[in-house]
Amino acid sequence: MSAGHGRADSPPSSWPAALQNPGFAGDTGEFAALSEADVRGSAYVGERPRDGGHASVAGTLPYQVGANDGEAPIFVGEYEERLQKILSRYPDRQNALLPALHMAHEIRGYLSPATMDEVAARLELAPAYVRGVASFYTMYNLGPVGKYLIQVCTNISCNLCGGDAVFEAFLKHTGTEAGETSANGLWTVMEVECLGACGFPTAVQINERYFENIRPEDVPAVLETLQ
Amino acid sequence: MAYPYTHPKEVRVLSQYFGDPEARTLKGWEARGGYQALRKALGTPREEIVNTVKASGLRGRGGAGFPTGMKWGFMPRKVEGTPHYLICNADESEPGTFKDRELMRWTPHALVEGCVIGAYAINAEHAYIYIRGEFFEAAQVMARAIEEAYAAGYLGKNILGSGIDIDLTLHLGAGAYICGEETGLLNSLEGRRGEPRVKPPYPAISGAFGKPTAVNNVESLIAAAHIVLNGADWYKQWGTEKSVGTKLFCVSGHVKRPGNYEVPLGFNFKEFIYDVCGGTPDGRPIKAVIPGGSSVPILTADELDIGMDYEAMAAAGTMLGCGSVIVMDDTTNIVKQVRRMVDFYAHESCGQCTPCREGTAWAARILRRMEQGRGVPDDIDTLLAISENMSGRTICVLSDAAAAPITSSIEKFRADYDALMAPEPGLVGAGLTGAAHGSVR
Secondary structure, eight states: SSSSSTTTTSTTTTSSSSGOOOOSOOOGGTTTSSSSHHHHHHHOOOOOOTSSGGGTTTEEEEEEESSOTTTOOOOHHHHHHHHHHHTTTSGGGGGHHHHHHHHHHHHHHHEEEEHHHHHHHHOOOHHHHHHHHHHTTTOOOOOOOSSSEEEEEEEEHHHTTTTHHHHHHEEOOOOOOOOOOOOTTEEEEEEEEOOOOTTTTSSSSETEEEEEEGGGGHHHHHHHHOO | OOOSSTTTTTSSSSSSTTTTGGSSSSHHHTTTTTTTHHHHHHHHHHHHHHHHHHHHHHHHHHHHTOBBHHHHSSSOOOOOTTTEEEEEOOOOOOOTTHHHHHHHHOOOOHHHHHHHHHHHHTEEEEEEEETTTTOHHHHHHHHHHHHHHHHTTTBBGGGGGGSSOOOEEEOOOOOOGGGGSHHHHHHHHSOOOOOOSSSSSOOTSGGGGGSSSEEHHHHHHHHHHHHHHOOHHHTSSSSSSBBBBEEEEEESSSOSOEEEEEEEEEEEEIIIIISOOOTTTTOOOOEEEESSSTTTEEEEGGOOOOSSSSSHHHHTSSSTOOOOEEEETTOOOOOHHHHHHHHHHHHOOOOOOOEEEEHHHHHHHHHHHHTOOOTTHHHHHHHHHHHTSSSSSSSTTTTHHHHHHHHHHHHHHHHHTTTTTOHHHHHHHOOOOOOOOOOOO
């Protein structure tokens, strides 16, 4: 029994529908003339090169880039170039561990024990050490996930505005249990902690993109655009 | 201006170009007066820059409110062969906080400028921006801006012919709230588990890679750049004597106009919520407000007639923190929200310290059982005892932060807890009220 709050934590009913875009770039309020690209800065960013671009920023490419290949080699070609750039920015090769794990994760889709061992070998670190570090961070998936990892914020700001209902809606429309991958391999849905987009509840991160102002009724449309 | 809603009572210093897509490009930033602060700084002796920032009264905007100039002043005299480091803390993960994301995606060059000025001031030749891993989009915008800055000669060797070398590296986190704690961040930067370190030694003596380091929040560095350009007295025109300047406040929860707003410190909190943010969407009465992010004590609706500054918030028994305002109207189940916050801390605890590791986990379990209507009167005493043991006894203050919502909600919203007591407590103790099931995580 809850304290009788059927309506408690649902989105405030008087949010004007006109101000809510489909949730892809947040509620733009008085800036409704801005396009999604204006808000996200995607035109400014352009295409990021696999070799990382300038060494100063080489460690920051998206971590899930479409099709993942669990067998693909990691530190070869452009990715090895990227690692070299990253290594040049730190005093010790151990300091490159998080960026190296991000790269391995980007290529293979998750960090299997064998993958972590490869990273350890490349950086000359103990495999057990690398596992200890990888297991600390939530963004390193230690097992395979669906093509789309859907992370719904249910922390307080989104929770007050119906985050739990959005989470339930994603589970329902993907036909999954929390944390499990759908049979067709497309979806994994999980709760996540504050994404830092609290002014645009409910915030959802799908792979590397934020989807903001998501209400339960928006969920089918969001899934539709991804497929 | 604020994003996505503006208000005439704002003072737009840092947020002037929110919502202006041209401002994020190098050309657009220069056209708006950008990189003048950097030029001025490089022509000024380092000690003078530190003194200017000290005189301005700028306090760290990441939550602790430690005077930025003083932090820079703690750096030791530069010794040949001992590198110094400036770290920008862009790990914004405090629930309710979303200002640094906006600063980075709308004005990335402002942060590049702040990092160069900060690094120069403390004799650092390498600065790192530690940005939380989830902020991919903001990180890509920052990456593009950093590349533009290198190409234009604002970064790298012999910046603008000054003879000064400063490199900037963008480092992505991997999902850990505790890496927003400065020493947890340093460990994470070094390729370790992001576990906080015992202080002393403080980062100014032994920080990144064991070298003298200053860790500053995104907003602090950008504000410092403005102060270097315009002077300490200019900054003092806003705010109170001890809480100088303007601040970005993040507003979320049950408000008509959520988003970021920039107002002078000392602005009246009640006026801020009801006028600037429009009050609650349905006009329902406010039940509770968190003024500074989930880690600060909760206020009731009667306690809002205070200034939004460090001193007034402390006097009211809470903290300004990072200025993340979370508004809850009277439909809110306080116990549920406290449980959710404690779940967050339990999840994010690094596990080093027993009071935090065990305390957050057990408090979360008790709160979940209470939320399900199976509380017993002893639970209140147990939660208070756990909170007492979690405060002031650990390596970092995540533990104290987790205790804040628990103790403040028990003190001020006791009725919400009492309403969830089991009708027959004896059966709860005997485990006879049905399967105890936790959350899915």
